[in-house]
Amino acid sequence: MLGLPKGQVYLTKWTEEWEKEFIDEKGKIEKLLQPYAVAIHHIGSTSVKGLSAKPIIDIAIELNQFNEGEHCVMPLKGLGYAYKGTNILPDRHYFSKGEPRTHQIHMYESGNKYLLKQLHFRDYLRLNRQAKIEYEQLKQRLAKTYANDKHQYAAEKTNFITSLLKEIQNL
Template sequence: MRAIKVVDYDPSWPRLFAEISTEISILLGDRLLSIDHIGSTSVPGLAAKPKIDLDAVMISDEFLPTAIEVVRAADFVFHGDTGEQRWAFTRDHQAYGFRLYLCGPDNRGHRERILFRDYLRVHPERAKAYAELKRRLAAEAGGDWDFYTAGKTTFVSETLRLADLRTWSAQPHSAPD
C-alpha cells in the first residue's frame, strides 16, 4: 500500500492551481462555467496531501460527455464517476499531482466542497483541527486509504452542518405563518 502523505501548507499551491486551471479553461472553452480550487490545498495554512483538487463545472450537464472525452485525451488518467455525478481524473506532476472533477452546474458534491472550503477558510480553529485529524489518520492508516477517508467523514459532515447553519442564518428569512 502506498503511504498517505500529509504535508505542511505549500504557498505554491495557489499558483499550481492557476496553472492547471488555465490549461483546463483552454481545453473546455466556453462550455465551462467555473473552475474552483477545492480540497485542503485550497485553504491557506492547511496541511494537505500534495494534490491540487479542482472542480470544473460545465454550463450544462449535456456538455459532460464531450468534456470527459476532451480531458481523457489530454494526458489525464480517467477514474470514472465518483458516484455523485462527478467524473474524476488525475495527473501526477513531480512532487505533487492534480485531481480534477468534472460536474454539471447543480452538482451537490461540488456545492458541499465549496461550502466546506469556505468554512475552513474563515474558521482557522476548525482548519487546525482538520489538519491534526488528517495527520493522525495518515499515521494510523498504514496506507489504507479507505481507513483514512472514513476517518474524516464525521468531521466533514459536522463542518458542513456548521457551514450550512452559518449560511442559512446569514440569509434573510420571512417569519413563519
C-alpha cells in the same frame, strides 16, 4: 513537491506553490474546455492556506449539463489526465493525472450538492482558524494510522466534515 504514490497517505506542509500550480493548470483547462466549463475551482486541503494536505491539487469543474463531461475527456487526456468515469464518486466525472498522482478533477453539473458542500467546507476552513486547526490535527492523526489505506483515511474524516457542514447550515 506534488505527487502522492498509489495507495499511500501522507501530508505535506502547505506551500504557495500549490496555489501557483492550480492557477497554471486552470489556465490550461480553461483554454481546452470552452464552452463547457462554467467555472473552475481549487478545492480540497491544498486550497486552504496554512493547511497541511496530501500533495495533490484538487480541481472542481462546473458544467452547464452533466453529460457535457463526455466532451471533455479527450481534451483533458491531452493534458495528461486519465478519465476514471462516473462510477467512482457520486454525480461526477472523475479524472486523475500523474503517477504518482499530482492532480484530480471532479467535474459536476453546476449547482450539484456535492460541489456545493466542497465549496462551503473549503470557504469555512479558510475563514475559521479553529476549525482549520481541528481538521489538520484530525488529518495528521489519520494519516499516521492509515498511511496505506486512503479509503479508510477518507472515511474517517467524514464525521468531522459532515458535522461542520451541518454547523455551517445552521449559521
